[in-house]
Amino acid sequence: MTRLLRLYPQLLRTGFAEAVAYRAEFLIWMFSTNMPLVMLAIWAAAARSGPVSGYSQEGFAAYYLATLLVRLMTGAWVVWEMTMEIRQGTLALRLLRPIHPLLQWSADNLAAIPMRGVVAIPVAAILLYVARSELSHDWFSWLLLFPALLGAWLLYFLVQAIIGTFALRFESAASLFDAWLGFSNILSGYLVPLDLFPRAVRSVAVVLPFRFQLSFPVELMLGRWSRGEALELLVAQWAYVLLFLGLARVAWRSGLRHYAAYGG
Amino acid sequence: MRALRVVRAQLRASIATALQYRFEFAVEGALALLWMGVTLVPLIVVFGTRESVAGWTFPEMLVVLGWFVALKGILEGTLSPSLLQVIEHVRKGTLDFVLLKPADAQLLVSLSKIEPWRMIDVAGAAIILVVAFQHIGHPPAFADLLLAALLLCSAVLVLYSIAILVVSIAFVAVRVDNLLYLFQSVFDVARWPSSVFRGALAIIFTFVLPLALMTTYPSLALLGKLNLRTAVAAVAGTLLFAAVARGIWIVSIRRYTSASS
Numbered sequence: 357m358t359r360l361l362r363l364y365p366q367l368l369r370t371g372f373a374e375a376v377a378y379r380a381e382f383l384i385w386m387f388s389t390n391m392p393l394v395m396l397a398i399w400a401a402a403a404r405s406g407p408v409s410g411y412s413q414e415g416f417a418a419y420y421l422a423t424l425l426v427r428l429m430t431g432a433w434v435v436w437e438m439t440m441e442i443r444q445g446t447l448a449l450r451l452l453r454p455i456h457p458l459l460q461w462s463a464d465n466l467a468a469i470p471m472r473g474v475v476a477i478p479v480a481a482i483l484l485y486v487a488r489s490e491l492s493h494d495w496f497s498w499l500l501l502f503p504a505l506l507g508a509w510l511l512y513f514l515v516q517a518i519i520g521t522f523a524l525r526f527e528s529a530a531s532l533f534d535a536w537l538g539f540s541n542i543l544s545g546y547l548v549p550l551d552l553f554p555r556a557v558r559s560v561a562v563v564l565p566f567r568f569q570l571s572f573p574v575e576l577m578l579g580r581w582s583r584g585e586a587l588e589l590l591v592a593q594w595a596y597v598l599l600f601l602g603l604a605r606v607a608w609r610s611g612l613r614h615y616a617a618y619g620g
Numbered sequence: 621m622r623a624l625r626v627v628r629a630q631l632r633a634s635i636a637t638a639l640q641y642r643f644e645f646a647v648e649g650a651l652a653l654l655w656m657g658v659t660l661v662p663l664i665v666v667f668g669t670r671e672s673v674a675g676w677t678f679p680e681m682l683v684v685l686g687w688f689v690a691l692k693g694i695l696e697g698t699l700s701p702s703l704l705q706v707i708e709h710v711r712k713g714t715l716d717f718v719l720l721k722p723a724d725a726q727l728l729v730s731l732s733k734i735e736p737w738r739m740i741d742v743a744g745a746a747i748i749l750v751v752a753f754q755h756i757g758h759p760p761a762f763a764d765l766l767l768a769a770l771l772l773c774s775a776v777l778v779l780y781s782i783a784i785l786v787v788s789i790a791f792v793a794v795r796v797d798n799l800l801y802l803f804q805s806v807f808d809v810a811r812w813p814s815s816v817f818r819g820a821l822a823i824i825f826t827f828v829l830p831l832a833l834m835t836t837y838p839s840l841a842l843l844g845k846l847n848l849r850t851a852v853a854a855v856a857g858t859l860l861f862a863a864v865a866r867g868i869w870i871v872s873i874r875r876y877t878s879a880s881s
Contacts, residue, residue: 388805401674401816
């Protein structure tokens with residue numbers, strides 16, 4: 357444990373240096389996250405003639421800007437890195453290092469967050485300017501936002517890691533993640549706020565893990581929950597985090613037995 | 621006609637290559653269907669609350685979305701993979717082998733890699749269009765159909781020209797593969813008719829980045845709402861744009877000095 361505490365900051369530094377080295381590519385990747393704005397366009401047009409089920413134009417602007425912000429801050433790409441390294445055999449090098457590969461990748465992904473901030477801060481500024489009155493007035497939900505964002509990032513990372521371990525056995529792990537993304541886009545509130553869905557869809561979406569990846573932090577920013585409800589949701593989110601952490605460990609260990617180190 | 625023969629041979633070779641991977645075909649086909657569903661959901665939810673948005677009714681909006689799905693399939697199934705390969709060629713220096721061949725290099729690279737499962741998108745788009753016109757209650761007039769087909773061709777030509785322009789940048793700045801991804805994600809805007817946007821954005825998406833030309837105009841044509849002058853201007857604009865893209869391609873290929881030398 358103490359060794360890990362010594363090594364992890366170093367891994368973070370290396371990861372940050374890497375993110376800086378590829379800054380142009382990095383920025384272009386971030387700019388291609390524009391789906392919330394595309395969705396904002398249609399809802400803003402729909403709300404021209406008056407609010408849509410409680411959302412005014414500013415309400416939609418607040419929702420989708422917050423969504424964009426959360427998505428920008430909680431990005432991870434470990435599934436693609438895992439599938440590539442497993443296919444090319446470079447995973448063997450990682451296995452030789454004295455730190456669990458998943459921890460190495462998590463450092464890479466976490467270290468990019470300051471770079472993500474460069475794009476996210478202007479978005480946050482626009483959000484404050486355009487839709488200040490729609491944001492939460494309670495300091496408590498802003499306080500909860502930090503563990504909620506960390507939980508959202510962990511969920512996203514761990515799901516990718518679990519699916520990534522399938523690459524140790526099958527070829528199309530990346531396609532599997534693509535399918536997950538398809539469902540997640542709908543059920544996490546990324547494309548449409550969950551409260552605009554019909555009751556049946558919504559009652560399914562609230563129990564699945566997808567919402568904790570995105571719409572929960574967004575709703576905290578918009579002040580949708582009372583303090584008690586917000587705390588309950590945070591506990592539920594972290595319960596999912598622990599569950600996925602366990603799954604990732606099991607999936608990694610059992611997948612590694614199948615790994616035959618191509619080209620290694 | 622030699623050019624046509626080259627295109628045909630090129631198409632045959634790339635389809636044969638892609639069909640080797642049958643399992644991938646099934647998986648990617650299923651994914652294409654899933655994502656088509658994901659594209660439809662927001663529209664259905666929006667029109668659960670409103671009769672019309674920005675002057676468009678639900679079936680009319682479906683027509684636009686149908687064109688969008690078809691064009692996205694064409695873009696991501698043929699143009700993007702082929703041109704990503706060119707960028708790879710430039711990076712590795714293997715573009716020399718393409719340039720040595722006794723045919724026009726632009727023709728050779730344009731259809732060099734195809735993902736045939738994206739044709740499922742085009743089939744799905746056809747179904748969306750049929751459903752939309754069932755809602756409207758009458759099929760499009762024959763003349764409108766012709767005009768829409770013409771505008772579809774010019775939409776594909778514009779997409780292709782933008783892709784060629786992006787690749788021309790690859791000769792100068794090598795790492796541009798994600799520039800193509802950026803364009804693909806900007807293209808997502810074309811799923812809505814241009815009247816959804818107001819002010820500066822409306823102008824940008826009509827003239828600077830002609831997304832209106834790609835889905836809104838063909839849809840208006842199909843619905844019999846496009847006046848002929850706009851259509852002629854759109855086609856003329858497209859041809860001009862394609863000519864400029866071709867010119868830039870020729871200039872940049874002349875300046876290309878290969879990676880290996």
